[in-house]
Amino acid sequence: MPRLTLSTVSKRFDDFQAVDGVSLTIPDGAFLALLGPSGSGKTTVLRLIAGLEVPDGGEILFDETIVAGHGAFLPPEKRGIGMVFQSYALWPTMTVRGNIEFGLKVGGLKPRERAARIEEVLKVVGLAGLGDRRPHELSGGQRQRVALARSLATRPNLILLDEPLANLDAHLREAMLAEFRRIHSLTGSTFVFVTHDQDEAMAVATHVAVMDHGRLEQLATPEELYRKPASPMVARFIGRGRTLPVRVLKSEGGRTRVMLGQQLLDMPGNAPVGYGWLCFHASDLKRVNEGGHLKTELVGQVFQNGSLLSHCLPTEIDGDVVSLPLDERIAPGTPIELVITDGWVIGEGRGTHSNGDVTRRSSTCRPGVISLR
Ligand SMILES: Nc1ncnc2c1ncn2[C@@H]1O[C@H](COP(=O)(O)OP(=O)(O)OP(=O)(O)O)[C@@H](O)[C@H]1O
Ligand SMILES: [Mg+2]
Known part of the structure; x- marks a missing residue:
């Protein structure tokens, strides 16, 4: 062969x-x-x-x-x-x-x-x-x-x-x-x-x-695609992933310290210090009553796979809607606080910090020859 x-x-x-x-x-x-x-x-x-x-x-x-x-x-x-x-x-x-x-x-x-x-x-x-x-x-x-x-x-x-x-x-x-x-x-x-x-x-x-x-x-x-996406496009494309803009303060041995809005988080990742993206999936989000990493407002719910997939818009950072399954019906506009339990931090790479547009490309982040054996 x-x-x-x-x-x-x-x-x-x-x-x-x-x-x-x-x-x-x-x-x-x-x-x-x-x-x-x-x-x-x-x-x-x-x-x-x-x-x-x-x-x-x-x-x-x-x-x-x-x-x-x-x-x-x-x-x-x-x-x-x-x-x-x-x-x-x-x-x-x-x-x-x-x-x-x-x-x-x-x-x-x-x-x-x-x-x-x-x-x-x-x-x-x-x-x-x-x-x-x-x-x-x-x-x-x-x-x-x-x-x-x-x-x-x-x-x-x-x-x-x-x-x-x-x-x-x-x-x-x-x-x-x-x-x-x-x-x-x-x-x-x-x-x-x-x-x-x-x-x-x-x-x-x-x-x-x-x-x-x-x-x-x-x-x-x-x-690996699911857990460690190499670019914002892959993160969003695979497993209905979401990305939020972060500042990477420290990066060492596969762990990073990042600022998400005013929140300090330690997350797996390989991003260099600077602007980056925190990539995660619905299963990485948990609703809490207080002390969450991400303050949001409920914008809608749809019944899916036996629970209510709830779409929440961040209120304190300029980020896209994030979604997670919840058990109860909640009125649109209700504040929802979320903890991000896991994720993957990547460098700014190709993409922008606003609306999921991945057209802005940085020549330094072009993937080279990728080989799997
Ligand atoms: N013979 C052709 N002449 C001109 N343009 C072409 C030709 N074949 C493909 N393209 C263009 O090249 C691009 C890539 O096409 P391609 O068929 O490889 O896409 P694809 O990923 O297979 O898409 P899809 O999922 O819709 O099948 C498209 O914009 C298409 O219009
Ligand atoms: Mg095709």
């Missing part, structure tokens, strides 16, 4: 920079989720890896082999990859077997080998016995499995999936995610899975790459 490396890969469409200096390395057999808002460049990165787009700059390597960049370009059919798209792209008039066989014929496999390979992959995706059906005789989930079986049949080193579950209902999506995990561990292939659904990414991936505006914000394990 090849290790996949992107080194300062860029792609521009006319005057639009769709992918902007993305560098990452993932180990063999990883399950990488490319996660980010719509238009952040996920599909373009996938197409660059597949060889369906040519980068303007940078290199793409499978192990030590340059497949794109430095004047080299290996065409898609020579890259040993399988692709699965949102739309399945099955041939409607062919049977399941015919759909899978198509790629094997192109690959020059003999009829007997093809038949054996088809039975093997149908078993892997849980469709043994359905080889003679046509796509319209299958459910959405079964069709998606055929698409996956077709891409697995050629035994690719790398499987690229672009929002493969977007057409399925929530229940089926969950079942298919579990299937993808199972098939990933069974085949040992490297999977790159594009999604804009963070729950999907966090549930299935060994590594998650968060993209925004064509750039890589962070590459990390799901747990």
